[in-house]
Amino acid sequence: MTAKGGINLSILAITGWLVSLCLLCPPALPADAQSTKPAQKQGAVVLDGKQLFVIRSNLGPFSADARATNVVSRLKKLLADPDINPESISVLNNTNSTEIIAGDVIIASVTDADAKAADRNRQDLAEEFASALRTAIAGNKDQQSLSGALENARPSNFGKSFMNLVMDPLSLKFITVSVGALIISIVAFLIKRSLRSLVKEASHRYASRKIVTFMGYLLIFILALVVFKDALGNLALIVGAATAGVAFALKDVITSLAGWVAVTFGDFYKVGDRIQVGGIKGDVIDVGFARTTLMELGEWVKGDLYTGRIVRVANSFIFKEPMFNYSGDFPYLWDEITIPVKYGSDYKLADHLLKTVVTKVTEDHVPDAQEYWERIERKYLVESARIEPMVTMALNDNWIEFTVRYIVEFRMRRLTKDQLFRSIMYEIDKTDGHVQLASATFQLTEAPTINVRVKQADNELRAAS
Numbered sequence: 001m002t003a004k005g006g007i008n009l010s011i012l013a014i015t016g017w018l019v020s021l022c023l024l025c026p027p028a029l030p031a032d033a034q035s036t037k038p039a040q041k042q043g044a045v046v047l048d049g050k051q052l053f054v055i056r057s058n059l060g061p062f063s064a065d066a067r068a069t070n071v072v073s074r075l076k077k078l079l080a081d082p083d084i085n086p087e088s089i090s091v092l093n094n095t096n097s098t099e100i101i102a103g104d105v106i107i108a109s110v111t112d113a114d115a116k117a118a119d120r121n122r123q124d125l126a127e128e129f130a131s132a133l134r135t136a137i138a139g140n141k142d143q144q145s146l147s148g149a150l151e152n153a154r155p156s157n158f159g160k161s162f163m164n165l166v167m168d169p170l171s172l173k174f175i176t177v178s179v180g181a182l183i184i185s186i187v188a189f190l191i192k193r194s195l196r197s198l199v200k201e202a203s204h205r206y207a208s209r210k211i212v213t214f215m216g217y218l219l220i221f222i223l224a225l226v227v228f229k230d231a232l233g234n235l236a237l238i239v240g241a242a243t244a245g246v247a248f249a250l251k252d253v254i255t256s257l258a259g260w261v262a263v264t265f266g267d268f269y270k271v272g273d274r275i276q277v278g279g280i281k282g283d284v285i286d287v288g289f290a291r292t293t294l295m296e297l298g299e300w301v302k303g304d305l306y307t308g309r310i311v312r313v314a315n316s317f318i319f320k321e322p323m324f325n326y327s328g329d330f331p332y333l334w335d336e337i338t339i340p341v342k343y344g345s346d347y348k349l350a351d352h353l354l355k356t357v358v359t360k361v362t363e364d365h366v367p368d369a370q371e372y373w374e375r376i377e378r379k380y381l382v383e384s385a386r387i388e389p390m391v392t393m394a395l396n397d398n399w400i401e402f403t404v405r406y407i408v409e410f411r412m413r414r415l416t417k418d419q420l421f422r423s424i425m426y427e428i429d430k431t432d433g434h435v436q437l438a439s440a441t442f443q444l445t446e447a448p449t450i451n452v453r454v455k456q457a458d459n460e461l462r463a464a465s
Contacts, residue, residue, distance in 0.1 A: 043068030047075060048140065052132040056117035059109065071108045075133065078102055079140050086134040086141070091126045098126035100133065107133060173227050180223045188216035206271045207264055210287070252316060256290040259315030263287055268318060274326035274410055277317050290315060303414035326410045330376050332369045335408050337420060340399040340438040347400055350435045351391055354404055357423045358389040361416065362406045369407045399438030
């Protein structure tokens with residue numbers, strides 16, 4: 001072997017040794033290139049700028065960041081419910097994961113990988129996440145309550161809420177009925193006010209006001225029925241089915257209402273008239289829908305004077321009992337007084353005296369009463385009656401009886417009678433005994449003596465036998 005061949009063998013040996021050294025000891029790499037596996041990205045669950053917790057591992061195809069995004073999305077949906085309760089957040093353990101739930105909604109899942117990455121127990125990590133979620137929900141509700149109150153306090157929001165309330169269909173119906181009722185009430189008030197000048201008679205004016213008031217209530221009721229007809233639904237059928245029972249149960253009330261209609265439009269009587277019905281006599285002071293109110297007369301008080309008691313009579317009496325009207329079309333009554341005069345008195349003077357007194361006392365009433373009676377003759381088939389006072393005479397066993405008949409206004413009966421008696425007594429005193437009043441005199445006479453004789457012998461014989 002030559003020297004040149006030795007050098008070649010040495011070079012080959014050195015080259016083999018270097019290759020072996022490279023294979024056994026690879027060259028050092030930079031720190032960033034030492035691991036070919038990329039670092040895992042973490043996902044932070046952030047709400048309102050605050051970090052609640054961190055998810056450190058992937059779950060299937062979902063990265064940690066995607067899982068965190070899903071948790072935030074579910075949490076915001078829960079916060080949209082105003083009734084969400086922080087205490088509803090609970091932890092449910094499964095074989096491979098621990099679920100954080102709110103009711104039946106899963107907010108987040110904690111896996112073994114999450115626990116290993118956080119170097120914690122899976123159950124403890126899930127409880128930590130759940131506690132953070134409860135705190136976040138409670139804080140968010142408080143903030144929403146405060147901000148909502150401040151927002152609602154703004155004038156713009158108040159106006160918006162008011163407009164929403166006004167534009168509600170049910171609210172519109174209530175507003176329509178209220179405005180309609182107000183308009184009807186104003187019109188009724190104006191009509192009743194104008195009646196003062198249009199209707200001169202007080203009783204007719206009173207009845208007219210009652211009718212206007214009733215018609216106003218009726219129109220408001222009809223308006224409400226028309227506006228709420230859709231909401232009422234089958235109310236008409238229900239009312240129709242119940243009408244028979246209601247009519248039977250309220251027959252007296254219905255009859256009284258019919259009586260009010262008859263009294264109001266039939267001219268039976270009016271406020272201010274003096275009537276008698278069912279033994280009750282009084283002046284009418286009010287005619288209601290169901291009852292007529294009277295100021296009572298008579299009873300323990302003699303004459304047509306008030307007792308002070310107020311009597312309310314159902315209007316249904318108009319169909320059941322006779323009703324006497326002391327005023328009505330003819331506000332006058334005929335009345336009489338009887339004057340007994342002794343036999344032997346100057347009866348001609350007595351007759352003249354009585355005619356003079358009664359004519360003087362009643363002279364103011366006769367012309368007015370005559371006009372009223374002429375109206376009666378035109379309205380009814382009735383014969384002519386004597387309005388002027390008259391004095392008639394009759395003889396009986398005890399005295400000469402003069403009857404004085406006269407016309408009197410129905411409220412003045414007792415006062416007129418008192419005035420007549422006083423004037424007659426005054427005029428009789430001026431006759432110096434030519435006219436004397438008679439009175440019944442009763443004389444008891446002594447009974448005659450009766451003598452009874454009894455024979456003693458007869459008595460003894462009868463005793464022995």
